[in-house]
Amino acid sequence: MHPSTSAPTRTLRLVHFSPWADALQDSQAYLEGLPKKDLRPFVANAADADLLRAARLDCDWYGESTRAFAAMQSPSLVFLSAFVTGAPGLAQLAEQPATAGEERWLVFDGQTPQRLAPIAARLLPVLKRNQIRIAWYAFDEASRTATVFRTFAPYLDVLVHDEAPLDPAGQAALSPRCVVRHRSWVANVIPFSSPFNEAPEERILFLGSKLGLTDHRKRQIAFLQDTFRDRFVAIHDHSVAVADRAQLNRFKVGVCPEGRKFGTPAMSQSHTDRPFWSGCLGLVPVSENSRAGNRLDALAAEKLILRYEHADLKSLREACEHALAAANEERRRLYEHFNRHETVGAVLAEALCAARAEA
Incomplete structure (x- = not known):
C-alpha cells in the first residue's frame, strides 16, 4: 500500500510517560537535562554505586524512547512538540483543557502502566473525560504479567504488543475501537541517526x-x-x-x-x-x-x-x-x-x- 499523498488532516501532541520523569514538561527540555539528572531519589539505596549505574542505563534507555516518540513523522499526521511526564505530572495533564483541533495522546511503553496500579482505576476515567487518548506499546507479555492490564484495557485507543495470542481475559477487556498491533518491541532509535558503515x-x-x-x-x-x-x-x-x-x-x-x-x-x-x-x-x-x-x-x-x-x-x-x-x-x-x-x-x-x- 502506498502512503497517502494528501495533506495531513489530524494534529497530535504526544506525552510520553517515563518512570524516570517527574512533572509534565517539554520533551526537549527534559532530554537536555537528563544527563545531569540526580537519580538517587529513584533508587532504593543511593549509596550503592552499582545500583546507580544500572539506574543511569535504564533512565537513559527510557530517554531514548522519549526521543524516538518525539521525533515521529507521518505523511498523514502533524506531530506537535512532545511532552514527557512521570506519575507526579499526570494530575496536571488531566486538568489541562483540551485545545481545539489537537488530539492529545498519552503514550506508555513496556510495562510502565503497572507503576500506576494503585491509582489507575481513578485516573483513567478522568483522562478520558478530558479527551486524552491512550496508547500502550507493551512488551514482555504485558497482558499476562502486568496485573493492571485489564484495568487499562477498556481505555486503550492503541495497543501494540508482542503476544500471540493475548491473554483471553485481557483481550476481552479491550474496547472494540482499540487499534491492536502484534509486533515485537523494535528499535527505540531515531531512523538513520547512525550512519551506515561501509567498512565495518x-x-x-x-x-x-x-x-x-x-x-x-x-x-x-x-x-x-x-x-x-x-x-x-x-x-x-x-x-x-x-x-x-x-x-x-x-x-x-x-x-x-x-x-x-x-x-x-x-x-x-x-x-x-x-x-x-x-x-x-x-x-x-x-x-x-x-x-x-x-x-x-x-x-x-x-x-x-x-x-x-x-x-x-x-x-x-x-x-x-x-x-x-x-x-x-x-x-x-x-x-x-x-x-x-x-x-x-x-x-x-x-x-x-x-x-x-x-x-
Whole structure:
C-alpha cells in the first residue's frame, strides 16, 4: 500500500510517560537535562554505586524512547512538540483543557502502566473525560504479567504488543475501537541517526545483560567464542551506554539469541529488540528461531534477518558465516529497511494513523 499523498488532516501532541520523569514538561527540555539528572531519589539505596549505574542505563534507555516518540513523522499526521511526564505530572495533564483541533495522546511503553496500579482505576476515567487518548506499546507479555492490564484495557485507543495470542481475559477487556498491533518491541532509535558503515570490522557482536545470561545463551556464546575466536565479541553486562550505542556499528554482525522471556508459546513469534537495533545500526542481524519455528517469519522470509534454528549450534555457525560474508549492497538493504520500518516511532505512527479521530 502506498502512503497517502494528501495533506495531513489530524494534529497530535504526544506525552510520553517515563518512570524516570517527574512533572509534565517539554520533551526537549527534559532530554537536555537528563544527563545531569540526580537519580538517587529513584533508587532504593543511593549509596550503592552499582545500583546507580544500572539506574543511569535504564533512565537513559527510557530517554531514548522519549526521543524516538518525539521525533515521529507521518505523511498523514502533524506531530506537535512532545511532552514527557512521570506519575507526579499526570494530575496536571488531566486538568489541562483540551485545545481545539489537537488530539492529545498519552503514550506508555513496556510495562510502565503497572507503576500506576494503585491509582489507575481513578485516573483513567478522568483522562478520558478530558479527551486524552491512550496508547500502550507493551512488551514482555504485558497482558499476562502486568496485573493492571485489564484495568487499562477498556481505555486503550492503541495497543501494540508482542503476544500471540493475548491473554483471553485481557483481550476481552479491550474496547472494540482499540487499534491492536502484534509486533515485537523494535528499535527505540531515531531512523538513520547512525550512519551506515561501509567498512565495518569483520566481527560478530553479542550484547546482552547479566540477568539475561541464561544457560541457553551461555552455551551459544561459548560455542561462538571457540568457533570465531577474536572475531566474536560478547558484552553481557549492559556496559554500553545509550550514548555509545551508535559506535557499535563498527561490527558487521549482531547475533541475537532467544531472550529469557521469549520461551513461552505466546512469545514464539516475537523477539527482543536486539535484531531491530542491530539492523538500524547497519549490523547484519543473526536471530534465533523459537521452538515453534515461527519467530519473525516476515523478516526471515524477506531475508532481512538470518535466522538459525533454536539451540542448533551448526545452524548458528552457518548463519554467522553467511552474515560475515554479506556484501555492502545487501547490508545497506537491511539498514534501509530497519530504519524505515522497524523503529518504535514508525510502528506507533502507523497505529496512531489507524486510530481514527474521535467525534
